[in-house]
Amino acid sequence: MNKIGIIGGLGPESTLEYYKRIIYGYRNITGDENYPQLYVNSVNMTEILSYLTNNDYEKLADVLTNEINKLKTIGADYVAIASNTPHVVIDELIKKLTIPLISIVEETCKFAKNNNLKKVLLTGTIFTMSNNFYKKAFDKYNIECIVPEDNEKKIIHNVIFPNLENGIIIEEDKLAFMKVCNNIIKEKNIDGIILGCTELPLMINQDDFDISVLDTMEIHIKSILEKLM
Amino acid sequence: MNKIGIIGGLGPESTLEYYKRIIYGYRNITGDENYPQLYVNSVNMTEILSYLTNNDYEKLADVLTNEINKLKTIGADYVAIASNTPHVVIDELIKKLTIPLISIVEETCKFAKNNNLKKVLLTGTIFTMSNNFYKKAFDKYNIECIVPEDNEKKIIHNVIFPNLENGIIIEEDKLAFMKVCNNIIKEKNIDGIILGCTELPLMINQDDFDISVLDTMEIHIKSILEKLM
Numbered sequence A, B: 001m002n003k004i005g006i007i008g009g010l011g012p013e014s015t016l017e018y019y020k021r022i023i024y025g026y027r028n029i030t031g032d033e034n035y036p037q038l039y040v041n042s043v044n045m046t047e048i049l050s051y052l053t054n055n056d057y058e059k060l061a062d063v064l065t066n067e068i069n070k071l072k073t074i075g076a077d078y079v080a081i082a083s084n085t086p087h088v089v090i091d092e093l094i095k096k097l098t099i100p101l102i103s104i105v106e107e108t109c110k111f112a113k114n115n116n117l118k119k120v121l122l123t124g125t126i127f128t129m130s131n132n133f134y135k136k137a138f139d140k141y142n143i144e145c146i147v148p149e150d151n152e153k154k155i156i157h158n159v160i161f162p163n164l165e166n167g168i169i170i171e172e173d174k175l176a177f178m179k180v181c182n183n184i185i186k187e188k189n190i191d192g193i194i195l196g197c198t199e200l201p202l203m204i205n206q207d208d209f210d211i212s213v214l215d216t217m218e219i220h221i222k223s224i225l226e227k228l229m
Helices: A012-030 A045-053 A057-073 A085-096 A104-114 A126-130 A133-140 A150-160 A171-188 A216-228 B012-030 B045-053 B057-073 B085-096 B104-114 B126-130 B133-140 B150-160 B171-188 B216-228
Strands: A004-008 A038-042 A078-081 A119-124 A144-146 A192-196 A212-215 B004-008 B038-042 B078-081 B119-123 B144-146 B192-195 B212-215
Touching: A004 A012, A004 A057, A004 A216, A012 A038, A012 A216, A012 B012, A012 B038, A038 A057, A038 B012, A045 A057, A045 A085, A057 A078, A057 A085, A078 A216, A085 A104, A085 A126, A085 A133, A104 A133, A104 A192, A104 A212, A104 A216, A119 A126, A119 A133, A119 A150, A119 A171, A126 A150, A133 A144, A150 A171, A192 A216, A212 A216, B004 B012, B004 B057, B004 B216, B012 B038, B012 B216, B038 B057, B045 B057, B045 B085, B057 B078, B057 B085, B078 B216, B085 B104, B085 B126, B085 B133, B104 B133, B104 B192, B104 B212, B104 B216, B119 B126, B119 B133, B119 B171, B126 B150, B133 B144, B150 B171, B192 B216, B212 B216
Parallel strands: A004 A038, A004 A078, A119 A144, A119 A192, A192 A212, B004 B038, B004 B078, B119 B144, B119 B192, B192 B212
Antiparallel strands: A038 B038
16 A cells, blocks of 8 residues: 655645545545555645745745655655645646655546546636646646636635635635636536635535536545555 | 644544644634644554554554654654554653653643542543553542443443444444443542543533543643644
């Protein structure tokens, strides 16, 4: 059994989901009486967000590399960052790291490809929507990635911060999120919506939309479980 | 801010509670916008239990020392084992470790002393009730520690394994637990009941008894938060 290292705390609510679903997911799938060993390095979200706000991507990549290397030092075979946003520096991380990183972005692209999606809508934090790391990855798979307009980005970001990030679900926020997305879906003929923030599935699921809803956290955890075994 | 390392997975349910309560506890108490960095090394409970079942305490102490040292290697200032049972080897661990360990047993004794308790009832897994590490610690504080009889131990242990350990709460089990404890409390004139298993507070709380209920997990987490700051 491989050992998985998780960079957590971005935010804490989704870290809890990753922990729970990896441990119980392993036991449910295998029927094994053992529990997987799991390392979680839960970092200071406020510090990480400050690098994003200041566009200091070099520092962000350095800090993440350092935190990931701690997990490597104590024996992790694979690492995963339990969050979408920090993947803004995924190219830099892959260059710097000497341990395989299970990327939520790459796994989501593969999932979309396997489901024959052609044009997806990206939702997530302002950082995830305003940078091109998802778009660049989807390009490789010949899938068009549509990003909301600036005013729409603001509405979506404000649904996540600060309430959803702290596990608080507000019905009004959910309706605002759905309205913005449904407008774009209709206008642009979208066939899949990317929940590109690991807190969004706390509020939104497949039942809320007529098109495919890509729960990046679920896709990521499924890939982690495959690597674990 | 100090960095805390947690040995988790014993079981996973209480690890989730430790994670959540340390992160949010820190923010609630300080009002700080930062999040504490937390390392969790979640181990294989089945392996740990096998050493206990085979009375292989030397191996248990070696394995725990090794896992704790991983947390030290990556920068933890203090470590804590998020479980009562492994404290059966607390004396050996303290001898072997070069990093301070926040012991759930020691912190519970201090709490009982501060609350002027004189005679407490120990509940927990069969391993915790059948070994003398709690009794030895309470002796130092001049508090009498009463342990259930063998048939009572079995009932209490079976309430924890396997259901409660996996987060499943059964009303019938709760009533059986309370009946056994109330008999001892009345007969022996007990003034405090030790929930000496970090899963017991998922089912039992202060409202269930007329005497003091010592939630070892809560006491432990409070001490961890003090060390963190």
